[in-house]
Amino acid sequence: MIQLKQWRARALSAALAAALLTSCAAPPAGNEVTLSFFQFKPEAVQEFAGLIAEFEAVNPGIRVLQNNVPDPDTAIRTLLVKNKTPDVLTLNGNASFGLLAKACVFADLSQEPAAQEVLPAVQDILNANGRCRDSEINGLPMANNASGILYNPEIFAKYGVSVPQTWEELIAAAETFKANGVAPFYMTLKDAWTTSPALVNLAAQLQPEGFFDRLRAAGTDRNNSPVSFSKDYQEVADKLLQLFTYAQPGAAGVDYASGNKAFADGKSAMYLNGSFAVPAIRAANPDAKIASFPYPVTDNPANTTVVSGVDVTLAMGRETPHRAEAQKFIDFLLSKEVIDRYAKNQSAFAPTRSAAPQQDPALQGMASYFTSGKLDGYMDHQLPPSIPLVNITQQFVLDGDKARFLNTLDNEWFKIAARMPKRGDR
Structure with a gap:
């Protein structure tokens, strides 16, 4: 116990x-x-x-x-x-x-x-x-809640961009907005936790089946563990870093409240947040234009889920x-x-x-995934609270050192593995 x-x-x-x-x-x-x-x-x-x-x-x-x-x-x-x-x-x-x-x-x-x-x-x-x-x-x-990508439908319509269904389409959309002088995403890197929504959505669709159960089963035996962050999160890290290359200038000094206000005022086409941000965005601007879609992490739309x-x-x-x-x-x-x-x-x-x-127009883009059960849980809910995931992720997004990012996650996990209660333990 x-x-x-x-x-x-x-x-x-x-x-x-x-x-x-x-x-x-x-x-x-x-x-x-x-x-x-x-x-x-x-x-x-x-x-x-x-x-x-x-x-x-x-x-x-x-x-x-x-x-x-x-x-x-x-x-x-x-x-x-x-x-x-x-x-x-x-x-x-x-x-x-x-x-x-x-x-x-x-x-x-x-x-x-x-x-x-x-x-x-x-x-x-x-x-x-x-x-x-x-x-x-x-x-x-x-x-x-539902974690997805919020977007401004008026900006999408202005530049003829359709809601992305694949990773390739998401990056193409970001490039279109960037080429037209529009911030693709509004990033808020001053608050470390705001790097998490992108991470958990990428991990949900890219990590191996049963990743955390297999990690727990390995106990403290890092060398013989069948899975690890260093081995299995390579694509997650690459795509996370790619998304954050589209941050607006000065993103490292912007906090969440400022990001909500900026997105509410139409200063970016997209916002890497979910349903939890909608009330704050509307509080900043009751007339904010908000719609949503799930992260299209792969190039197969059938793989797309909503992290909830x-x-x-x-x-x-x-x-x-x-x-x-x-x-x-x-x-x-x-x-x-x-x-x-x-x-x-x-x-x-x-x-x-x-x-x-759910009838809120801001959330309609994710509603069908919820009711059909195409859901994944948050990967960070599988980590012990003592692992400072948001700070580790924030550092990676700022310095781009993938090897250190993944190795740090492995070090933190296996350092406390001996103290982790197993599933079903009392």
């Missing part, structure tokens, strides 16, 4: 932890049941407050206390160390969620009716990050004394009405069978 005590050093300040723990332990009034609800998205606090009010109105015997703090990763670990696991949680369905799931922190929800509503391709992505046992489902998706992650995962504390009430709240949050509304408000994709199709 993951040693949660190792996380003590990353705990919140005593005051914050005390305040959080006090709110989680608020006593119920009379026969009322109080659920502690750990909610990690600061931009969704008001939305969840409204949902809680709706739920409490039809469930007068249940009170829900929403807890949202500035550093959710540290806060949840603080609660776990204190044996104060919340009754219900929202978490990002990433590697950190997978580590907690493998530590058997969350309840098994596989037999709950809501689990049958989740799109199988989406549940597979979440399960691949980790779970307590292979037969369990330790989190249920509430909302998904579970942006909001619902989980239940494994030892909650209020299982029935917690399940009622989760069922409410996964109801069609709530899922549809949340997806619309947050520019997200709904991960359930009965949900309405």
